[in-house]
Amino acid sequence: MFKGFIAGLAVANAFEWFAHKYILHGVHRPGQPRYSPVPKSMESHWAHHREVRKQEFSDECYVQGFEHWRTRNEVMSLAVVAGVASVAFYPFSKGMSLAALYSAGNYYYVHRRAHLEPDWARRTIPWHYDHHMNSNQDANWCVTRPWFDYVMGTRVVSSADLKEANPLGLPLPAPISKVLTQAIESIFPAKWVEQKPKLVTTAQVKDTETVSVAS
Numbered sequence: 001m002f003k004g005f006i007a008g009l010a011v012a013n014a015f016e017w018f019a020h021k022y023i024l025h026g027v028h029r030p031g032q033p034r035y036s037p038v039p040k041s042m043e044s045h046w047a048h049h050r051e052v053r054k055q056e057f058s059d060e061c062y063v064q065g066f067e068h069w070r071t072r073n074e075v076m077s078l079a080v081v082a083g084v085a086s087v088a089f090y091p092f093s094k095g096m097s098l099a100a101l102y103s104a105g106n107y108y109y110v111h112r113r114a115h116l117e118p119d120w121a122r123r124t125i126p127w128h129y130d131h132h133m134n135s136n137q138d139a140n141w142c143v144t145r146p147w148f149d150y151v152m153g154t155r156v157v158s159s160a161d162l163k164e165a166n167p168l169g170l171p172l173p174a175p176i177s178k179v180l181t182q183a184i185e186s187i188f189p190a191k192w193v194e195q196k197p198k199l200v201t202t203a204q205v206k207d208t209e210t211v212s213v214a215s
Helices: 002-024 039-054 061-067 069-089 094-116 118-124 126-133 147-152 174-185
Strands: 027-029 032-035 198-200 211-213
Touching: 002 039, 002 069, 002 094, 002 147, 039 069, 039 126, 061 069, 061 094, 069 094, 094 118, 094 126, 118 126
Parallel strands: none
Antiparallel strands: 027 032, 198 211
């Protein structure tokens, strides 16, 4: 059952990545709006993005709770996915079935707390803080753990203070985190936001000249 539970966590994280990218954000289409198979969820999610950008990572929908339509939409979506997955997994793996239920509940807890306590989010799930506050919001798809962002090459770090101690996103002793990071990033390296050169004026050149200095 334990092995099944661990496998179920990995599957849930993969689904978290996939659903966030293709359902909640939608697929780009040239000259047309983004496409999502669940447009109501995409509408809810982009409203969430706009609120978070305006409110420095906070979202009032979690304060209002079930009175807010976006909170209801998120909870109902998680309940449907967890219910279907747990029933589908149960005949061959009770551990995976349990993991589906746990992952849905954990997702809501982590996501809600993150947007009620932004400082906690920066410390605990910096990859999700980066998802919202980074210049590129079409990256960093995982919420609870950054596993599949590393696997899929979509972990994009904006600053050193928003880099998790290890790619598993787990609180581990520093020496273990260092070895783990080196091992995993040798295969699945994190990406960093490209720092564009800045144009600065120097006293050594003419007033009409600028020198490009790497940031």
